Amino acid sequence: MIRRIVIGLTALAAVLVAPFPAQAAPSGGDPVVRTDAGLVRGENTAEGRQFLGIPYAEPPVGRLRWREPHAVQPWKGVRSAQDFGNKCVQTSSWDPGYEHPSYTEDCLDLNVYVPQGFAGRSVLVWFHGGGLTAGAGQDVVPDTFARQTGTVVVTVNYRLGAMGFLATSGLDGETHDGVSGNFGMLDQQAALRWVRANIGRFGGDPGRVTIAGESAGGRSVCTQLASPTARGLFRGAIIESGAYDDCGARTHQDAVAQGAAFLKKLGCADVTCLRGKPARDILEAQGGFDWGPVVGGAFLPVQPEQAVAKGTAARVPVINGSNKDEGRLFAFSSFDLNGTPLTAEQYPQVMRNDFGEQALQRYPLSSYPTPTVAYATALGDVLFSCPALRLDGLLATRGPVYSYEFADRTSPPFASLRNLHTDFDFGATHVNEVQYLFKHFGLESPLNAEQKALSRQMVQYWGSFVRDGVPRAAGQPPMPTGHGVVLSLKTASKGGNTLSTTVHQEHQCDLWDGASAG
Numbered sequence: 027m028i029r030r031i032v033i034g035l036t037a038l039a040a041v042l043v044a045p046f047p048a049q050a051a052p053s054g055g056d057p058v059v060r061t062d063a064g065l066v067r068g069e070n071t072a073e074g075r076q077f078l079g080i081p082y083a084e085p086p087v088g089r090l091r092w093r094e095p096h097a098v099q100p101w102k103g104v105r106s107a108q109d110f111g112n113k114c115v116q117t118s119s120w121d122p123g124y125e126h127p128s129y130t131e132d133c134l135d136l137n138v139y140v141p142q143g144f145a146g147r148s149v150l151v152w153f154h155g156g157g158l159t160a161g162a163g164q165d166v167v168p169d170t171f172a173r174q175t176g177t178v179v180v181t182v183n184y185r186l187g188a189m190g191f192l193a194t195s196g197l198d199g200e201t202h203d204g205v206s207g208n209f210g211m212l213d214q215q216a217a218l219r220w221v222r223a224n225i226g227r228f229g230g231d232p233g234r235v236t237i238a239g240e241s242a243g244g245r246s247v248c249t250q251l252a253s254p255t256a257r258g259l260f261r262g263a264i265i266e267s268g269a270y271d272d273c274g275a276r277t278h279q280d281a282v283a284q285g286a287a288f289l290k291k292l293g294c295a296d297v298t299c300l301r302g303k304p305a306r307d308i309l310e311a312q313g314g315f316d317w318g319p320v321v322g323g324a325f326l327p328v329q330p331e332q333a334v335a336k337g338t339a340a341r342v343p344v345i346n347g348s349n350k351d352e353g354r355l356f357a358f359s360s361f362d363l364n365g366t367p368l369t370a371e372q373y374p375q376v377m378r379n380d381f382g383e384q385a386l387q388r389y390p391l392s393s394y395p396t397p398t399v400a401y402a403t404a405l406g407d408v409l410f411s412c413p414a415l416r417l418d419g420l421l422a423t424r425g426p427v428y429s430y431e432f433a434d435r436t437s438p439p440f441a442s443l444r445n446l447h448t449d450f451d452f453g454a455t456h457v458n459e460v461q462y463l464f465k466h467f468g469l470e471s472p473l474n475a476e477q478k479a480l481s482r483q484m485v486q487y488w489g490s491f492v493r494d495g496v497p498r499a500a501g502q503p504p505m506p507t508g509h510g511v512v513l514s515l516k517t518a519s520k521g522g523n524t525l526s527t528t529v530h531q532e533h534q535c536d537l538w539d540g541a542s543a544g
Contacts, residue, residue, distance in 0.1 A: 056108075061224045063100045066107040073169035074141040077228065079111035082220035083213065085132035086185060091301050092192055092209060095134060095216040111135030113162040114186045115305050121442045122467045124160070129305040131189065136217050137163050137181045140229050141173040148493045149230040151221060151260070152181045153214055155241030155267075155457070158317050159187040166464035174482075175489025178230035180221055184213035184246075188288060188312040189305070193281035193320050194297055205323025207281045211249055212325065218259040236262035236492045240460055244268015248417070249275065249319050251340045252333035253326055262495055264345040264488065267352060267456055269413040273330040278322040284315050334420040343495045344421050345488070345505070347430035347512070348414040351453035353406025355443070357398050358450050368397040376401060381408065382541075388534050399451065404534075408541070410456070411533040419509045428497050428505040429512045430487075431529055432459035434480060436517055441467050459515075463488060476517040483523060484515060499523075 057075050058067050068077035083095035090096060112130035141147070152168065154161040163181030172179045184190060190210030222232045237260045239247045244265040250256045251263055252273075276284075291311050294300045300308075321329055333339040361368045368376060370391060377386040377400075385404050394400035411431075421427035435453040438444065440461050443452060452458065461471040462481040473481060486499035497505040502523050505513045514526045530536075 058104060059227050061220075061227065063098045064102065065104040067104050068107045068138075071169060073173045074139065076140070076169060077107040077138040078164075079109055079135045080105075080107050080138065081111070081134060082136050082182075083134040083216045086134065086189070086209070087131045088301070091131070091189070092206065092297060094209070095213050098134075110137065110162070110164040111183060113164075114183055115189050115309050116156075116160045116186055117309060119160055119442075120445070121160075121165075122445070122469065123164075127309065129309065131305055133162075133183050134185070134213055134216070135163070135183050136220065138225075138228050139167075139169045139172040139179045139181075141176055141178075143176070143229075145226070145229040146231045147176060147178050147229055148234040149178045149180065149221060149225055149232070149236070150488075150492045151218060151235060151237050152179065153184070153237065153239035153243035153246040154181065155239065155243045156186070158191065158210060158242045158245075159312070161186070161242070164468070166460060166466060167468040168464045171464055171485055171489070174485050175492060177489060177492050178225060178228060180217070180225070182214060182217045184217070185210040187317050188308050188315070191281075191317040191319070192285050192288065192300075193276070193278070194285040194289070195282050205278055205320055205325065207276070207278075207285070207320035208323070208325045211246065211253070211319050214246060214250065215253070215256055215259065218256065222259060233261070234493075235260045236264060238264035238266070238488075239268060240266035241268060241270075241457065245270065245273055245318075248273035248330050249326065251342070251344070252328070252330035252338075254338070255325050257340060260340070260342065262343045262491060263340070264491065265347070265414075265417070266459065267348045267410055267414070269346065269348070269417040270409050272413050272416065275319040275321040275326055275329060276316060278320055280316075281320040288312070288315060331417070331420060334417075334424060337424055339424060341425045343426045343428070343491070345428045345430065345491055345497055346414060346417055346421060347432065348410045349406075349454045349456060349459055350411075350431055350433040351402065351406060351435065352410035352456045353402035353404070354399065354450075354452050354455040355457065356409075357402035357405055358448075358452070361398050361401075362448070362450055363446070368401055370397055373397040373400065377404065380405075384537060388537055395451070406456075407533040407535070408538045411529070412535040412538040415512075415530055415533070415535055416539060422507075422509040426495075426507045427509070428491070428507050429509075430505055431512050431514050431526070432462075433514045433516050434458075434462075434477065434520070436474075436520065437462070437477060438472050441469050441471070444472075459484070476519060480515065480517050480523075487513075 056069050081098045112133045113128040114133040118127045154165045163183045168179040193207030245268040247263050247265050389404045418429050437458045439452045462484050483499045487497040491497040512526050512529045
């Protein structure tokens with residue numbers, strides 16, 4: 027049941043140019059930068075400079091469907107980089123800007139945000155969330171973050187759903203190691219190679235790159251940490267709410283079996299047939315399948331947690347954390363969103379069915395304001411909070427890991443939920459921390475004075491880590507390293523940012539860690 031919930035939750039010859047400050051047109055017009063494929067024209071903004079929709083790989087269409095990303099072909103003249111590229115193939119959703127599905131496969135683009143000033147800045151590369159079936163690099167606009175932290179920020183599109191993660195036993199030339207299903211993850215690595223080759227021309231330092239992401243983006247970071255083919259492409263990592271399912275990848279056997287079922291659903295005997303299907307048909311058929319990374323080949327020889335435990339994962343500093351009320355978003359979408367909130371009469375059986383008798387005893391209805399919130403607490407603990415703490419323990423054996431929990435229960439629901447006009451108490455739910463770091467969906471969030479102060483502190487922690495590998499904020503406690511102590515991020519009136527040694531106990535992790543081991 028838990029895995030079904032996860033599945034249902036709805037990723038290159040250098041030409042040297044003048045140093046960054048001299049890249050703007052002499053007249054003060056739009057900045058032009060030469061990439062290894064050609065010139066791009068960005069634009070000046072109040073926050074600095076931005077370059078949107080830059081292709082980092084060839085469109086994965088026709089014969090390039092379900093193959094490793096190919097280097098983008100050079101272009102002549104100056105290419106406009108003033109608008110976001112296409113979103114990769116995905117359904118519509120409740121998120122702003124996603125009112126309609128996308129059937130566009132020409133989507134392997136990235137966006138670069140650069141503050142004014144000197145070159146050689148540290149770089150943050152952001153992988154978006156969306157369950158590996160939705161989202162785009164434009165989901166966050168980090169221009170203010172870039173200015174406030176003095177870093178260059180890159181956001182990335184990568185293939186999603188069946189387009190990004192179809193695995194079969196006989197894809198024609200799909201990967202060099204014969205293990206298909208990791209195309210979205212390989213896209214992310216292609217973007218990182220683009221960054222290594224080009225970011226210096228935008229003012230960034232290719233030797234000081236941190237990868238980061240939230241939810242499926244955080245899971246992507248966890249996967250890239252474990253991937254030998256990502257070695258040397260980054261020096262730090264940030265995982266936000268990404269340790270769900272213990273960063274687990276599909277086995278090759280399971281992924282190929284799912285691929286065969288997908289082929290059958292579309293009436294195809296092989297991938298040649300599938301390559302002839304319109305993107306709309308692929309999208310309509312992908313529901314109900316588990317799309318994600320596949321273990322067993324050169325990209326991911328062993329499961330991420332095994333790679334960390336064995337010491338083969340990248341030995342770089344990591345920030346890892348989750349939100350205090352992760353499960354409220356998902357419980358709301360399962361019950362209250364449909365006008366059928368969980369009732370007190372239903373609660374015992376639903377808890378037994380989904381989590382077992384022990385969980386019912388650990389989460390008595392009398393301890394929570396509503397049955398939905400009680401259920402959500404168990405869901406968030408088992409899916410996010412306890413896996414994050416387990417990952418802390420593993421990571422602590424191979425290098426610095428800095429631990430946090432976003433615990434601002436006063437935080438406004440993120441934009442998608444605000445548009446629903448509900449009075450449901452989301453607390454510090456899944457995704458809610460993103461608006462404290464960036465403009466989520468390009469929007470200003472309605473933060474009050476205390477929340478804005480917390481936002482500035484979080485930006486300082488994250489920015490310090492990107493620049494120096496250690497998260498610090500002026501006048502605030504250091505983000506702890508090791509295992510067992512977590513920085514709890516709260517507004518001043520709720521106690522402020524404090525070091526907590528009780529998070530494991532608060533999330534009933536003795537129960538869930540045992541279930542995971544079993």
